[in-house]
Amino acid sequence: MMQIEWDDKKCTSPRDCRKCLDACPEGVFMIYPRDGRKPGKVAGDWAIMPVFLTQCTACKICEEICPQNALAVSVES
Amino acid sequence: MCEFCIEHGQGTKWYLQTKNYAEELLNEERKRYITDFYERFEEGAATGLAALDKLIPADLAVPKVGRSPIAEGGKQQHFGQVIPLEDVEKILDFTTSITRVHCVCRSVLHGVYDDRYCFNVATFKSDFWPKGVWEQWPDYSKGIEILTMEEAKKEFQKLDRNGLVHSVWHYNAPFIAAICNCAPTDCLGFRMMERGQRPFFKAEYVAAIDIEQCNGCRDCVKICPFGAIAYSPASQKCTIHQLQCFGCGLCRGVCALDAITLLDRNAIPVLAKEW
Numbered sequence: 001m002m003q004i005e006w007d008d009k010k011c012t013s014p015r016d017c018r019k020c021l022d023a024c025p026e027g028v029f030m031i032y033p034r035d036g037r038k039p040g041k042v043a044g045d046w047a048i049m050p051v052f053l054t055q056c057t058a059c060k061i062c063e064e065i066c067p068q069n070a071l072a073v074s075v076e077s
Numbered sequence: 078m079c080e081f082c083i084e085h086g087q088g089t090k091w092y093l094q095t096k097n098y099a100e101e102l103l104n105e106e107r108k109r110y111i112t113d114f115y116e117r118f119e120e121g122a123a124t125g126l127a128a129l130d131k132l133i134p135a136d137l138a139v140p141k142v143g144r145s146p147i148a149e150g151g152k153q154q155h156f157g158q159v160i161p162l163e164d165v166e167k168i169l170d171f172t173t174s175i176t177r178v179h180c181v182c183r184s185v186l187h188g189v190y191d192d193r194y195c196f197n198v199a200t201f202k203s204d205f206w207p208k209g210v211w212e213q214w215p216d217y218s219k220g221i222e223i224l225t226m227e228e229a230k231k232e233f234q235k236l237d238r239n240g241l242v243h244s245v246w247h248y249n250a251p252f253i254a255a256i257c258n259c260a261p262t263d264c265l266g267f268r269m270m271e272r273g274q275r276p277f278f279k280a281e282y283v284a285a286i287d288i289e290q291c292n293g294c295r296d297c298v299k300i301c302p303f304g305a306i307a308y309s310p311a312s313q314k315c316t317i318h319q320l321q322c323f324g325c326g327l328c329r330g331v332c333a334l335d336a337i338t339l340l341d342r343n344a345i346p347v348l349a350k351e352w
Contacts, residue, residue, distance in 0.1 A: 001130075014188045021188060027262060031188045032119040039116070039213040046188070051123050052268065054130045 002056035003074045004028070006049060010070035014046050020062040020071060021048055026055040029062070078343055079158060079278045079352050085251035090281060092160060092245040092253055095171055100201035102252040111210055111248050114155065115217070118181045122265055129272040147352065148274035157246040157257065157266070157277035161326030161339055162237045165256060166230055168245070172198040175229045176207045179220040180257070182265045193220055194241065194258040196229065206254060233258075240300045242325045244277055261302050278352045280324030282339040284317050290336030291315055297328035297337060319348055 014021065014031045021029045030051045033043035050056070056073070063071045081091040091097060114121070148156075160168075169175065180194040197207035211218040224232065233243065241258035244266075248254055261267040266276050284305075286297075293313040298306045305321035306328060308314075317328070317337075329337040343349045 018188055027186060027268075030119070030122060030185045032123060032185070036120065037116045037118075037214055040215070042216045043214065044216075048188075049123070052126060052130070054272070 001053050001076055002058045003076050004050040004053065004056065004062070005072040005074070007068075007070040008047060008049075010068040011047055012068060014048050017067060018048065019065045019067065020050075023061050023065045025059070025061065026052070026057060028052045028056045079281065080152075081156075081158065081247075081251065081278070082281070090164070091251060092158065093164070093167055095200055097247070097251040097253050098172065098198070098200045100199075100203065103203065103206060107249050107252055108205055110154070111206070111254075112213070114248065115181065115210060115214070119185055122182075122185050126265070126268060126272065129269065129274055146273055146275065147278070148269060148276045151274075151276045153250050155246060155248055155276070156250065157244040159242055159244045159277060159280040159323045159325050160256075161280060161282060161324065162233060162243065162330065163326075165233050165243050168198060168256065169226050169229050169233075172200050174199040174202060175224045175226065177222045177224055177229075177232070178207060178211055179217065180263070181217075182259075183263045185265065186263055186268075193222060194236070196224075196233075196256045196258075197254060198256060199254060237327060237330050240302060240327055242302050242323070242327065246277075259302075279322075279342070280326075280339075281342050282324035282326065283319055283322045283342045283345065283348050284324060284326065284328055284337055285319075285340050286315055286317055287336045287338070288312075288314050288316075290334045292334060294333065296331045296333065300327050300331050302327065319345070320351060 028050050029048050031046050031048050034045040034047050037043050058073050058075050060073045063073050085091040085097055086094050176197040177193045178195050178197055180192055183192050199206055211221050236258045241260055244257045245253050246255045269276050291314045295308050297315055298308050303321055303323050305318045306315055326339050
């Protein structure tokens with residue numbers, strides 16, 4: 001399986017940038033609310049994370065497109 | 078008949094039985110389940126699929142179509158079945174409350190919140206379902222929309238033409254409360270299927286092409302979400318692989334020559350065991 005190192009601090013909100021999410025040909029990324037969902041509250045603090053790693057082919061399109069250099073793809077031997 | 082038809086449908090289609098939509102089924106336990114399901118949807122999507130990844134090392138080189146195994150573990154909690162447009166319309170005829178809400182799978186996978194592909198259906202008026210559930214979270218609830226039966230039917234016809242597979246879903250068997258409209262790239266159910274755990278049954282039908290009528294235009298090939306239809310340059314006709322067909326009927330909808338019909342899966346010996 002491939003590994004994607006991802007720096008949550010560098011990653012901006014998916015409302016501003018979602019290039020990796022849209023560019024990944026295999027749909028490896030998903031978005032999630034950092035604080036979870038709470039009744040009566042808008043889940044505001046969204047982030048993107050690589051989840052579906054078995055689908056990753058290590059093409060590195062996400063690494064190249066990320067404006068924050070928040071992603072690093074590596075092949076696990 | 079699929080397992081649910083035998084268990085919850087007295088040998089007929091379980092999703093056409095009004096008793097499986099009854100208000101009495103919406104007990105405290107189910108209410109808790111539904112609330113929890115949506116409250117922890119993102120978490121569940123991430124941890125659930127990650128767990129599947131660990132269990133079944135998916136070999137990307139293996140074709141991901143055909144006889145995928147049923148996710149046995151999910152059958153009682155949240156499970157579905159593919160249904161064609163005419164059966165959607167039969168459900169809309171007897172349900173009295175139709176609410177279109179945004180799709181939680183698409184929000185997780187694409188960050189899209191305004192696409193309302195999910196239809197919550199009920200045969201009763203309730204403060205809890207679906208309005209009460211969605212209103213707990215303001216970002217979920219802003220997209221809810223109440224439709225009349227006629228409006229809903231029109232929307233489903235559009236979705237059908239756009240290549241979206243319809244399916245009914247229960248929240249703790251047999252309580253049915255939603256009809257989904259899915260595309261392989263946008264659906265967590267399909268993601269599970271790619272990992273060898275399919276959370277929905279195939280339809281009670283299977284598609285068949287009248288080869289005399291087919292002119293080889295390939296519109297059906299393009300729309301099939303299951304990769305079940307192929308074009309033969311030799312015969313200049315399209316053929317449907319029956320074991321890969323889920324019986325959704327989308328191909329029939331786009332065939333300009335009306336060459337495709339849906340057959341009863343249960344009348345075909347091998348396919349009658351193929352869910």
